[in-house]
């Protein structure tokens with residue numbers, strides 16, 4: 452079974468996709484983490500993130516390992532170092548959309564995701580999973596939420612880590628990332644025609660997970676019945 456979970460930053464994709472995978476006993480892949488790990492390594496090497504060829508040289512020379520751990524989600528290793536926490540740092544977040552906008556970089560990362568998809572049942576979350584990476588997914592979920600709510604969630608996440616952030620600044624960053632992710636030339640953030648959209652703004656995590664599981668268990672609309680792939 453292949454399940455694609457797409458949507459903008461902060462809509463709850465990673466949490467929901469991980470929990471759905473755990474409930475169904477499937478593997479889970481956080482595809483954003485792959486772009487983030489590449490961005491971290493590029494920043495460490497002092498590479499200009501807007502230079503596609505330079506980023507490709509980083510991409511083809513890193514040793515990226517993603518391990519799925521039940522209850523923990525994906526643990527990301529770069530050359531043997533656990534960088535799961537580091538790839539969420541603000542400097543990586545600020546540059547990752549630029550790195551992910553390069554055509555060759557996307558082709559390279561999507562090929563890795565494709566290999567993982569071919570190994571069997573999986574839940575993947577990202578921006579282009581239902582449209583590009585797994586257009587043949589059995590289920591396509593598109594999670595949405597208002598910018599204000601997404602900023603609130605990010606702020607709470609930072610606060611849990613003891614980091615204080617300005618709410619207006621967070622909203623602005625989210626708007627900017629939405630803009631970059633949805634207007635880029637190469638596989639922009641877009642809802643697949645046959646995806647089921649869930650607005651998570653006023654839902655709890657448990658409610659969204661229940662809704663997704665309900666769909667998959669046949670209590671809702673099946674992706675393949677609601678139209679063809681784009």
Ligand code: DC
Pocket residue numbers: 460461482483484486487547548551576577578579580628632
């Ligand atoms: O989901 P996230 O915030 O960790 O994603 C980080 C960035 O990577 C995001 O700005 C867009 C990009 N991304 C992408 O272009 N395609 C994906 N499948 C996943 C993420």
